[in-house]
Amino acid sequence: MLPRLVDVVVDILERSTRGVRxxxxxxxxxxxxxxxxxxxxxxxxxxxxxxxxITKYWDAEAVFYKASSRTSMFNVVCDGRHAIRLSVTLRxxxxxxxxxxxxxxLEVNSSVVLSCSASTxxxxxxxxxxxxxxxxxxxxxxxxxxxxxxxxxxxMQQLVAHLKRSRIPRTSPTYGEIYALExxxxxxxxxxxx
Numbered sequence: 802m803l804p805r806l807v808d809v810v811v812d813i814l815e816r817s818t819r820g821v822r823x824x825x826x827x828x829x830x831x832x833x834x835x836x837x838x839x840x841x842x843x844x845x846x847x848x849x850x851x852x853x854x855i856t857k858y859w860d861a862e863a864v865f866y867k868a869s870s871r872t873s874m875f876n877v878v879c880d881g882r883h884a885i886r887l888s889v890t891l892r893x894x895x896x897x898x899x900x901x902x903x904x905x906x907l908e909v910n911s912s913v914v915l916s917c918s919a920s921t922x923x924x925x926x927x928x929x930x931x932x933x934x935x936x937x938x939x940x941x942x943x944x945x946x947x948x949x950x951x952x953x954x955x956x957m958q959q960l961v962a963h964l965k966r967s968r969i970p971r972t973s974p975t976y977g978e979i980y981a982l983e984x985x986x987x988x989x990x991x992x993x994x995x
Contacts, residue, residue: 834878835885835984842875842982849874866979873944877984881937884987890925890980900950908943946976
């Protein structure tokens with residue numbers, strides 16, 4: 802994510818020029834931070850995974866994020882004064898073969914803010930994230946998908962089924978799909994006085 806690179810450069814520049822940190826923090830917050838406008842966390846600058854996870858189906862107009870690993874990570878910049886509302890619309894693929902618990906978790910800075918049963922239908926969850934969890938600057942959002950278990954034969958059958966439907970098969974399983982992941986300030990004005 803760009804703000805992490807900026808942090809490194811600013812740390813170097815701060816050694817010789819005072820005030821660089823304050824200007825950089827303000828610019829990062831203005832350009833990448835949660836605010837009164839809704840921030841799309843599926844955009845490349847907020848995703849901690851490759852652009853290959855953003856997929857467009859050949860036979861549909863919908864575009865959504867496909868998780869090719871059990872953990873999906875995103876970043877959001879916070880000003881440290883405002884609570885944020887996360888809104889996520891997600892599902893697991895219909896062909897998912899879950900090996901253990903059917904639970905998925907959404908974490909912010911390693912604190913679980915949502916734990917629910919995974920569904921093959923699109924579901925939207927809104928979560929208000931407040932004080933003790935958020936930090937000034939970059940905050941890490943992780944979605945932990947249910948564990949899958951596929952035998953080699955089952956995985957090959959799934960790949961063949963995709964080819965028969967004239968779809969390009971993914972070589973790795975899809976753990977989950979995200980239609981939307983957004984952040985904005987909550988209606989609660991601030992976390993603490995400015």
